[in-house]
Amino acid sequence: MVVLDFYKDENVVAIAKQLIGKTLCTKINGQLCKGMITETEAYRGYDDAACHANNGKRTARTEPFYREGGIAYVYLCYGIHCLFNIITNKKNKADAVLIRSIAPLEGVEHMLGRRAKQKLSTNISAGPGNLSKAMGIDMLHNGISLTGPEIWLETGLEIGEEDIGISARIGIDYAKEAAKYPWRFYYKKTRFISK
DNA sequence: TAGGTGATCTTG
DNA sequence: AAGATCACCTAT
Numbered sequence: 001m002v003v004l005d006f007y008k009d010e011n012v013v014a015i016a017k018q019l020i021g022k023t024l025c026t027k028i029n030g031q032l033c034k035g036m037i038t039e040t041e042a043y044r045g046y047d048d049a050a051c052h053a054n055n056g057k058r059t060a061r062t063e064p065f066y067r068e069g070g071i072a073y074v075y076l077c078y079g080i081h082c083l084f085n086i087i088t089n090k091k092n093k094a095d096a097v098l099i100r101s102i103a104p105l106e107g108v109e110h111m112l113g114r115r116a117k118q119k120l121s122t123n124i125s126a127g128p129g130n131l132s133k134a135m136g137i138d139m140l141h142n143g144i145s146l147t148g149p150e151i152w153l154e155t156g157l158e159i160g161e162e163d164i165g166i167s168a169r170i171g172i173d174y175a176k177e178a179a180k181y182p183w184r185f186y187y188k189k190t191r192f193i194s195k
Numbered sequence: 196t197a198g199g200t201g202a203t204c205t206t207g
Numbered sequence: 208a209a210g211a212t213c214a215c216c217t218a219t
Binding site for chain 2: 049059060061075076077078079080081173174175176
């Protein structure tokens with residue numbers, strides 16, 4: 001079952017939490033892959049120094065933030081990694097959720113191939129760079145709809161409150177105060193989590 | 196723990 | 208307009 005209209009909610013932090021347990025699906029180059037979302041982070045345009053579109057910042061890179069929720073925001077980090085985010089909220093409200101890890105469900109052979117690995121290990125799809133690579137997501141997918149044929153979400157598992165961990169976000173020390181916000185969520189019962 | 200890698204944005 | 212800055216990963 002496809003999740004629709006989930007992305008236009010105003011509370012990006014709540015969305016990031018609800019995304020834990022949902023199924024992320026891709027069909028890229030004919031290869032169908034599915035994974036359960038196990039780790040997310042919320043980024044809020046309005047008042048979050050860690051968000052690329054913080055404080056109304058508008059550049060070529062941040063354009064997707066100002067579109068209606070429900071599209072992909074993919075960008076290159078450290079010259080190597082394509083990081084996959086879900087744009088949320090209404091048009092002109094610049095929020096996003098970074099998907100940091102998934103647990104593979106289907107199409108593991110394609111993930112292994114893309115990652116050039118022989119056998120399944122926890123880092124096949126843990127960590128935002130690894131996840132994107134495993135699922136076949138790259139810069140070409142920036143801005144595409146998440147209800148379309150290449151990338152979409154399905155309802156997946158209902159995860160109980162007690163099984164969701166909360167922490168500060170990773171790798172954003174430069175954002176000072178905002179670096180402390182408890183906006184990272186993860187599924188406690190999985191090994192597929194970034195380190 | 197160090198270094199690779201390149202688009203983005205500029206005393207982070 | 209060049210160089211600092213990264214929402215990271217892998218391997219020593």
